[in-house]
Amino acid sequence: MAMGSIGDTLWDVVICGTGLQQSLLALSLSRSSKNILHIDPNDYYGGAEAAFSLQETESWVDRLATEDKGLFRSASITKPDVAGLSFPRAYSLALAPQLIHARSELLSQLVSSRAYRQVEFLAVGSFYIFKTPLDPEQQPSLVRIPSTREDVFSTTAISAKAKRGLMKFLKFVLDYDSPDQRDVWKYFADKSLMDFLQEHFKMDAELKTYIITLTLSLDGRISTEDGLFIIHRHLTSMGHFGPGFAALYPKWGGISEIAQVACRAGAVGGAVYMLGAGIKSMATAADEIELELTSGDKVKTKLLVRGDDSVGDEPIISRLVAVVGSPLKSLFEPTIEGAPTPCVAVVALPAGSLTTSGEANTYPVYVFAHSSGTGECPNGQTSALTITTSDILIVLSSIKPFCIIHNMLGAKANWKSIGVIYLSTMATSNSKEILSRALESFLSAVDHNQVPQCLYQLYYEQAAGVKQSRLDGLTLDLPGPSLSLSMDDSLLQHVREAWKKVVGDTVDDAEYMVFTDREPVDDDDYE
Amino acid sequence: MATRGPPGARPGMGNRFAQFKLVLLGESAVGKSSIVLRFVKDQFDSYRESTIGAAFLTQTIALDENTTVKFEIWDTAGQERYKSLAPMYYRNANCAVVVYDITQAASLDKAKSWVKELQRQANENIIIALAGNKLDLVQEQPDKRAIQTADAQAYAKEAGLLFFETSAKTAENVQNLFTEIAKKLPLDQVGPRHARPGQRPGVSLAPEGANTQVGGPCAC
Numbered sequence: 001m002a003m004g005s006i007g008d009t010l011w012d013v014v015i016c017g018t019g020l021q022q023s024l025l026a027l028s029l030s031r032s033s034k035n036i037l038h039i040d041p042n043d044y045y046g047g048a049e050a051a052f053s054l055q056e057t058e059s060w061v062d063r064l065a066t067e068d069k070g071l072f073r074s075a076s077i078t079k080p081d082v083a084g085l086s087f088p089r090a091y092s093l094a095l096a097p098q099l100i101h102a103r104s105e106l107l108s109q110l111v112s113s114r115a116y117r118q119v120e121f122l123a124v125g126s127f128y129i130f131k132t133p134l135d136p137e138q139q140p141s142l143v144r145i146p147s148t149r150e151d152v153f154s155t156t157a158i159s160a161k162a163k164r165g166l167m168k169f170l171k172f173v174l175d176y177d178s179p180d181q182r183d184v185w186k187y188f189a190d191k192s193l194m195d196f197l198q199e200h201f202k203m204d205a206e207l208k209t210y211i212i213t214l215t216l217s218l219d220g221r222i223s224t225e226d227g228l229f230i231i232h233r234h235l236t237s238m239g240h241f242g243p244g245f246a247a248l249y250p251k252w253g254g255i256s257e258i259a260q261v262a263c264r265a266g267a268v269g270g271a272v273y274m275l276g277a278g279i280k281s282m283a284t285a286a287d288e289i290e291l292e293l294t295s296g297d298k299v300k301t302k303l304l305v306r307g308d309d310s311v312g313d314e315p316i317i318s319r320l321v322a323v324v325g326s327p328l329k330s331l332f333e334p335t336i337e338g339a340p341t342p343c344v345a346v347v348a349l350p351a352g353s354l355t356t357s358g359e360a361n362t363y364p365v366y367v368f369a370h371s372s373g374t375g376e377c378p379n380g381q382t383s384a385l386t387i388t389t390s391d392i393l394i395v396l397s398s399i400k401p402f403c404i405i406h407n408m409l410g411a412k413a414n415w416k417s418i419g420v421i422y423l424s425t426m427a428t429s430n431s432k433e434i435l436s437r438a439l440e441s442f443l444s445a446v447d448h449n450q451v452p453q454c455l456y457q458l459y460y461e462q463a464a465g466v467k468q469s470r471l472d473g474l475t476l477d478l479p480g481p482s483l484s485l486s487m488d489d490s491l492l493q494h495v496r497e498a499w500k501k502v503v504g505d506t507v508d509d510a511e512y513m514v515f516t517d518r519e520p521v522d523d524d525d526y527e
Numbered sequence: 528m529a530t531r532g533p534p535g536a537r538p539g540m541g542n543r544f545a546q547f548k549l550v551l552l553g554e555s556a557v558g559k560s561s562i563v564l565r566f567v568k569d570q571f572d573s574y575r576e577s578t579i580g581a582a583f584l585t586q587t588i589a590l591d592e593n594t595t596v597k598f599e600i601w602d603t604a605g606q607e608r609y610k611s612l613a614p615m616y617y618r619n620a621n622c623a624v625v626v627y628d629i630t631q632a633a634s635l636d637k638a639k640s641w642v643k644e645l646q647r648q649a650n651e652n653i654i655i656a657l658a659g660n661k662l663d664l665v666q667e668q669p670d671k672r673a674i675q676t677a678d679a680q681a682y683a684k685e686a687g688l689l690f691f692e693t694s695a696k697t698a699e700n701v702q703n704l705f706t707e708i709a710k711k712l713p714l715d716q717v718g719p720r721h722a723r724p725g726q727r728p729g730v731s732l733a734p735e736g737a738n739t740q741v742g743g744p745c746a747c
Binding site for chain 2: 241
């Protein structure tokens with residue numbers, strides 16, 4: 001845009017909010033010649049999908065306590081009195097730690113728009129089930145879910161009969177949408193997948209739990225149609241971008257990073273960015289809207305696109321984010337030769353596997369364990385960690401002993417936080433307790449001998465937003481963020497419609513998100 | 528890339544290859560984009576237009592026979608009035624070049640405020656270099672100088688910055704600036720370029736890397 005005040009321009013579109021959908025809209029318009037003003041009432045990027053340092057987390061929690069922040073509530077921070085945290089900016093806690101399946105449309109769009117070059121993608125490794133022992137003297141354990149045919153062959157976790165059943169099911173899912181197979185599940189389409197698995201595949205409870213876990217269904221009651229779609233996506237995603245993994249996670253905070261990369265593309269394309277500027281008031285005329293921003297500026301635009309952050313009718317989820325002092329190494333081992341080292345592991349604690357004050361959990365708890373490879377916490381294996389008595393003696397005998405010891409202490413030389421754990425479950429009257437219990441149980445199942453220490457906890461609840469976009473004159477409200485634990489591609493269609501609204505009918509739909517690299521790229525550099 | 532097979536007998540096996548994100552900050556018209564253009568393409572354009580929003584470029588330099596450093600450079604617009612873009616660029620940046628114009632006294636004040644912001648908001652370990660650009664102008668007309676080298680140098684030392692006076696026009700010290708930054712980066716934390724695929728976490732989405740493993744769960 002031209003120099004001068006933002007009030008002098010008649011904007012083609014003002015985009016309010018920098019969550020995933022609004023940011024993807026900015027990316028989609030980044031090669032158009034449209035005048036774009038992209039604002040956000042927050043002083044950070046990402047909206048409901050932001051990633052925060054510990055300082056930012058604190059101010060977010062403080063703000064939630066004093067003002068209505070739409071979809072978020074009941075946020076609190078717990079810091080046990082143990083040393084081990086690094087400096088606050090070394091952390092990047094994701095509000096939306098969603099997995100992205102390799103076959104997600106989002107990834108296709110990031111590739112065709114060339115934005116993927118700015119993102120570092122990591123592999124999501126195995127899915128596990130938390131198993132309480134039959135004998136209460138025994139320790140709980142984590143059992144890896146076999147989710148490929150090779151896995152099913154080699155696993156020792158299930159019986160030969162169960163293997164046959166699982167194999168039959170996997171084969172069915174790969175072809176589930178063909179006319180023949182549709183007849184098999186049509187009757188169950190809106191009914192629970194659990195029932196379908198029971199009726200048609202005669203699966204036992206354990207096997208059904210395995211399958212439901214692959215869907216990441218928060219209430220465990222996913223419909224057959226949705227469930228089969230998700231499991232099909234999981235199976236066909238396996239191996240799509242390399243051996244041994246079905247889903248990806250963007251380094252530095254997941255979806256938050258994608259939103260920022262999309263905004264950067266918007267900025268390179270000439271969009272003007274203003275943080276800390278929300279809409280104070282608006283007046284709509286025949287073909288333009290006049291907006292008064294909280295920054296005091298007045299701007300005129302032909303179209304306003306916002307994110308709708310009003311609470312929808314879907315349930316609420318509870319989330320617990322914990323920084324732990326253990327690399328949780330056993331969870332992040334590649335399961336097959338040539339696979340990249342995973343940085344995320346998924347663990348389900350099924351309904352009924354946890355007890356708090358005598359009550360079992362009604363809904364499953366999903367744990368996403370992130371290694372320091374995600375960039376969301378520091379890697380504890382630094383030289384500072386290995387300081388021994390002899391090192392200190394050397395320091396003491398060096399020229400400026402005071403200064404060096406001071407620096408060591410100042411940098412919290414003993415920090416060791418090396419994993420971030422995200423837990424999600426349906427909100428209930430005791431879901432906060434259940435999540436704490438789930439965290440404890442998970443950590444002791446990872447290593448009974450030396451249960452990893454918890455260094456920091458953030459708890460909050462998030463309500464689902466509205467599900468549809470809404471066009472009212474010159475204002476388009478995009479749906480609320482998804483609560484899904486894996487990327488929900490249905491949101492992308494709303495972004496596309498918003499794009500169409502801005503560019504008009506003269507632009508071919510096939511051009512959506514299809515760009516060439518701005519710079520010549522030597523692909524060899526991306527090894 | 529993870530999905531390709533072993534690289535075979537390529538030269539550079541076992542060499543170190545490191546990639547770093549660098550952000551350029553500074554007041555409008557001090558020559559940020561010109562420094563990048565000189566570094567990346569070895570060109571200079573006296574009548575370059577203002578950068579809109581931001582620009583992204585890459586350049587690879589060889590530090591020594593065994594070490595290659597690739598810079599991913601985000602060049603931001605100095606005219607940016609709302610201070611909303613920079614945080615997006617210095618997020619996760621490994622290094623920053625803060626540029627001022629040695630013939631404009633106020634541009635150093637602006638540079639100092641950028642340095643403060645970086646030290647307050649960016650990655651704790653960020654390497655910051657201060658570059659006083661347009662050295663060519665004072666070489667032609669010494670009285671044009673508004674900021675003494677010693678003053679800027681003293682400030683840089685106090686704030687813990689690398690310091691160079693540069694000329695994007697004559698190329699003086701431009702290469703040097705980036706090489707010295709590269710030398711300060713934590714190269715020892717970076718593995719060999721062609722480490723065994725299974726040991727690296729990164730996944731490539733490059734279309735040519737994606738087509739070999741397509742298919743169902745048995746594709747491997």
